[in-house]
Amino acid sequence: MADKPILGDPIKDLKWFLVILAAIWFVWFLTGGPARYETTRGILLKPPSPLSTGETYGNLPDVKLKVPETLNIFLSGNRVVLGTRTNLKSAAPEREYIEIVGVSDTPVDITGWRLAGTKGVSAVIPKGVRLFTAGQVNQMNDIYLGKGDRAIIVSGDSPIGVSLRINACSGYLAQFQTFIPKINNICPSPLANDTLKNNPLNSSCLNYIDKMTSCTTPVSALPTNLGAACHEFILTHTTYNACVSDNKNSANFYENEWRVYLSKKEELFGSHDTIKFYDKDDNLIGTYIY
Numbered sequence: 001m002a003d004k005p006i007l008g009d010p011i012k013d014l015k016w017f018l019v020i021l022a023a024i025w026f027v028w029f030l031t032g033g034p035a036r037y038e039t040t041r042g043i044l045l046k047p048p049s050p051l052s053t054g055e056t057y058g059n060l061p062d063v064k065l066k067v068p069e070t071l072n073i074f075l076s077g078n079r080v081v082l083g084t085r086t087n088l089k090s091a092a093p094e095r096e097y098i099e100i101v102g103v104s105d106t107p108v109d110i111t112g113w114r115l116a117g118t119k120g121v122s123a124v125i126p127k128g129v130r131l132f133t134a135g136q137v138n139q140m141n142d143i144y145l146g147k148g149d150r151a152i153i154v155s156g157d158s159p160i161g162v163s164l165r166i167n168a169c170s171g172y173l174a175q176f177q178t179f180i181p182k183i184n185n186i187c188p189s190p191l192a193n194d195t196l197k198n199n200p201l202n203s204s205c206l207n208y209i210d211k212m213t214s215c216t217t218p219v220s221a222l223p224t225n226l227g228a229a230c231h232e233f234i235l236t237h238t239t240y241n242a243c244v245s246d247n248k249n250s251a252n253f254y255e256n257e258w259r260v261y262l263s264k265k266e267e268l269f270g271s272h273d274t275i276k277f278y279d280k281d282d283n284l285i286g287t288y289i290y
Contacts, residue, residue: 080108082288083150085181089271093264094156095180098275098288102145110151111142112280115262117269123262125153128163131248134173134240138162143258151258152181155268158261166257168247171215172240179259187215188247190237205230212238 083099090096098115102108116122127140143163145151158164159177171185191209201209205226212218217239222231236242247253262268269275277286 080104080110080145080286083152085152086290087181088269088273088275088290091267092156093262093267094154096155096267096269097152097180099150099152100145101151102147102149104145105147107144107146107149109142109144110260113285114278114282115153115268116276116278117273119268119270119273121264121266121268123155123264123268125260125262126163128165128258128260130165131167131244132160132162132164132170132173133244134160143260145258146256149256149258151260153260153262154180155262155264157263158259163258163260166255166259167244168250168253168255169215169240169243170255172217172243175216183259184255185215187243188250189214190234190243190246201230201233202227205233209234 080100081103083101085097085099087095087097100110110125111127113125114122115125125143128143129138129140132138140162143151159179160173164170166183169187170183171187173179174183174185189209191206208223208226208230212234218234222234226234237246272290275288275290276284277288279285
């Protein structure tokens with residue numbers, strides 16, 4: 001007779017299963033249990049840079065993209081933007097200009113930057129004069145744009161021979177020279193400084209000066225009834241250099257505008273062009289298409 005198969009004890013087998021399961025749980029708990037890395041991070045590895053978001057794998061960071069308010073953005077490390085005034089469709093170099101505006105808390109040196117169009121012609125931003133003095137050789141320095149400072153870059157020659165920073169008295173320069181675009185023609189009154197303390201004037205003289213056109217040096221004879229003292233005061237204090245001397249220490253003397261001249265004899269850009277900006281090391285730092 002064949003032997004019958006020997007069957008295990010079900011109760012005994014269940015006990016051994018429970019013992020083994022308990023042992024596995026005990027080992028798992030000793031090695032970290034619910035605090036194990038895989039429990040909180042998942043079983044996948046963190047992706048290598050640059051795919052990593054820097055956050056927990058699988059959770060995207062909250063990225064807020066700033067959309068420019070205008071397409072006329074000039075990118076230079078977020079330091080300078082294109083301004084609102086341009087005239088790039090003029091065939092005359094003295095009327096062709098573009099404006100850039102500083103947006104950095106740290107002033108940016110733009111001297112040495114090069115502008116180039118698709119015509120193959122380029123020009124380099126020169127040095128300028130911070131405080132221009134008429135009738136003498138002026139010191140030239142690099143042009144820096146601080147936050148809010150503007151530079152109107154003109155392709156042609158300067159009407160006074162140099163690039164310069166505009167000040168409260170620059171309107172006097174426009175009496176005999178043409179600036180495009182026009183510069184501010186509101187200058188400090190000759191009566192609005194301490195010079196009157198040492199120059200007492202009669203009422204007729206004061207009234208005459210009040211009615212004079214701002215930023216204007218008289219080019220015709222003054223009325224004889226004003227008197228010699230009035231004549232001398234007017235001729236002494238209504239010139240560009242005199243205005244600068246009387247007002248250069250005032251808080252609002254300097255304006256946040258430069259006039260920069262590239263001294264080209266022909267237009268730099270076409271009526272529709274791409275302007276490329278290069279820094280001193282000839283690195284491309286911005287492109288403007290119009």
